[in-house]
Amino acid sequence: MSASVRILRRQMQGQLRTTEWRALLIATWIAITLTTLLSLLGDRLERGLLRESASVLGADMVLSSQRPIQTLRLQQATDAGLTSTSVIQFPSMISAGDEMMLSSVRIVQSPYPLRGQIQTRPSQETDIPEPGHAWVEARVMSQLGLSLGDRIELGYTELIVKAELISSPDRGSGFRSFSPQILVNEADLEASGILAPGSRAEFRLLLSGSSEQVTAFAQFLKENLGDEERLFSLQDEQPLGGNALASALSYLKLTSLIALLLSALTIFLSLKRFSQSQHLRCALLLSLGMTQRSMVVLYLMQLVLAWAVLALMGSFTGIALEHMVSRWLDELLPQSLPAPALWRYFTGAGVGLALLVLLGLPPILGLSKVSVSALFRDEDIKTERRGLALQVMCALLLLVVLLSFLEAPMAAFILLAFLLLGGAVLGTIAQFCLKHLATPLAKRLLLGRLLVMRLRQQRQWHRLQSAVAILLLTLLSVVWVSRTDLLKDWQAQIPDDTPNYFVVNIQPWQTEGLQSFLDDANVNAVFFPMVRGRITTLNGAPIHAQMTPEQLEHNTLNRELNLSWSNQAPAHNIMTEGEWWQGETSGPLISVEEEMAQILGLKLGDVLGFDLAGLEVEAQIANLRSVEWTSFQPNFYVIFDEATLNQFPATYITSFRLGQEQQELANQLVRAFPSLTLIDIDQMLLQLNQWLTRLGDSSALILALSLVCGAMLMLLTLQQALEQRRYEGALLQTLGANAKQTQQLDLLELMLLGGLCGFMAAIIAEGIIALLYIHLLDIAPQLHLGLWLTLPLASFAFFTVSGALLRKRLTLDQCYRLLRAH
Amino acid sequence: MTLLTPDGFILEAQNVAKSFPAQEQRLELFSALSLQVKPGESLAIIGRSGAGKSTLLSLLAGLDQPSSGHIKLAGRDLSLMDDAQRAAFRSQYISFIFQSFHLLPELSSLDNVRLPLEIRGDKQAEQHALQWLKEVGLEKRVHHYPAQLSGGEQQRVAIARAFVTSPQLLFADEPTGNLDDETGQQIIEQLFRLNAEQQTTLILITHDPDLASRCQRCVTLNNGHLTERSL
């Protein structure tokens, strides 16, 4: 064994100097770093925010509804032997002195919560705030400049801040869970005057009991669930639907797929190259008496040793990066993240081992089969293409490992296919362009013919190289631009008079007062009534039966809609078909949004039936109108004629613009109408922007690591290509060309390749960004000059510099030797 | 201890055939070769390029399997052994010298010579290796790396490496092929001196008539037939 160890040590020392080993090490390191980072971060985010653990739900099961929970449900729960408690959560303005902010209010009753614990500072005797008190999160306290014992206003009541809320379960789902929260006793709800019929609020019934009771009741509820009701239980361990964080996480994971793919490719190529370089050596070792077994062990040991070091390093860097990223996200998260599961610390190392062993085993087993007799012939030793089954099996296993790590197999698969296909197409196009670029050049150059010849010879290599370079540069630029410019460009295109405030939950009796308040301040605002209802029938028959599964997916069919009424067409909508009704109408009429009509196949004259708080109303489609959803005006899918709808309980909504100098008005408004909810769009955009920036930073980080992998891959292949060229160069030099000319030839090729890749990446990135602008943001695409300058230059520089560095100059003497040795 | 065939040969080939699958028809190098070598003999194999000399050598050394026929080495029939047994057998009795030296570049002369002993688990590897380097006149080059040695010196390291395991049989494929005449001559001298001292059986391939004439026997491989040339 000592001989093996000595050989191993020497072997590794020598190999550390070779490009293939360096590439292998760096690629593995990056792969381990990334998997560690994502595994830890993903676990912490999921534990803390996404997965419905009892301590997140605050119960074993939660029934959530947009309307007050029926007393029937409470009765049913009690009958089933379950403990229950009610929670109402709604957004509301909180003010203290001159400061105010929008926060999420939770009205609770004891016992609360049913599972998990509320943490407060200082810790409290009671499980919920006493009447007249509030427990408030740090973000509210700092923004409103509060300290314990201060008073805050919630609607028409005043509450004393008794404790700081450090963490609490049952934060609610979706973005609600991200708003700063305050906890209030149900005794204070009425006095606040906030909640009126039609107000936006989520009503929850928290339930707990033995697991049989819960399972049985969950089953019962699922069969009887109303349209407005949703059930969250521990049984279906799914991320809360539509959670922005969940999408962000899978976005990051998919980004890292690219890096993993590239590192796997790099590891594969370097191992292949490494094993090729080892053929002669293995034959020699065999001829000196080493057994095949100990040789396999020797090389496996080398891999495992490398892995051990890299696993340590990679886990370390992964953990460090995770700290960095979670700190970026921390300010945006409602509460600090829990520690990850212990085994998550080892995923990176595990994936690394899988990568190395699964990719390394086939070539290493191949090494033990080299034929010693090849030492007599001085040609390259070719091992037979044996072990194809082994290779395929290893590749499949690796795929399983990577996909199971990503936890989103389908998306990962599609992305993988897209990348491979896109890479193949891009590579071919790039190689085609290269050929046509070089032809005119060739006529003017001394060695031009050789350049053309080389481009033909090396076309495989050029394809691979350019595909990787173009894909990476494109992705990086898209992420970069969307991180910085996307929102900025979008905001720049919003007309100056676009509303930046929404007021919701306006009660009918408040409209007049609010109108005159705004009139006095010279603020232009139109009020729209809102009534909640569901579409039930089309032309007399149930609508669900008449729709295809895709149509049923449409927003308007699977939830309650906000309906409005008006006897005038909204000024910011454009009529596309039919006319708005004038004066008295003969029967109920509605105006329908054009796109909805198109998707659901609705025509003028069709009759839609609605369920409005239990009452059936049918109305005929009188006209269609197009709506600009991003205009920040109140917009509705369906608008009724006034006479039909105004008998139903409604709240009002309005939006308006306050200039920079009018901000004080917002404070005054909240003070004058404490129960209203004022939504500051600028503030929300700022938050969105922060999110995009952080997400962009995180994915840019991952892409930068992919770029390093890609660079390794390129260097690896570049070096191989350059080595082949040394012989060609040597031959040319002995035939009379000088060293400078052969160098020029090599560099010219790389310059062309680099410049072309950068240029193509700029085209594609600009194209993708333009698509984003048009389809996602609905604004005119813009030219990003920076891209067009930096990309070609950076790529040109990378190829040229690395080529020049890798390429070793040959003296004529060396040439002869090189040729003789070959 | 030398094991011999009942007839007293250390190496015996009987009706050995070898063919390779070529593009259209099989390339048959030889169909019925027979050869006997006594212990301590030196045998030169000559023949034009492409005749199959190297192929024959790897068959004789058990590196490759004949299409048919038997090769008996030190009393054992190679075709009856599996790969691992052949390898173990080889490491016990055989050493090689190659045309292009094949030293491990990252090992010093000493380490290169020591390597086969270490593979066998010899505790006194270093001592033996030093002794053999001295034997080939390289005591001043012990810590040099192959890249720092001339071709002749490299081949001498390779010779030391071949002898250090005290092999019964030494196979050499054009040991002077990569060297100029004078250096080649020195190498030949050394090889034969050590061969005589160690009582090793030497089988070598060469293009060099001088070298061939130094051997006790010389066979020519031509059109798949071996003809013994009396010297």
Ligand SMILES: Nc1ncnc2c1ncn2[C@@H]1O[C@H](COP(=O)(O)OP(=O)(O)OP(=O)(O)O)[C@@H](O)[C@H]1O
């Ligand atoms: N593995 C193989 N597969 C197919 N053909 C082979 C193989 N090994 C050798 N040959 C062929 O067998 C013939 C003999 O090769 P060999 O190397 O034995 O010749 P040689 O006599 O040693 O020639 P040289 O003096 O040039 O070294 C050649 O034509 C060669 O192409």
Ligand SMILES: [Mg+2]
């Ligand atoms: Mg030969």
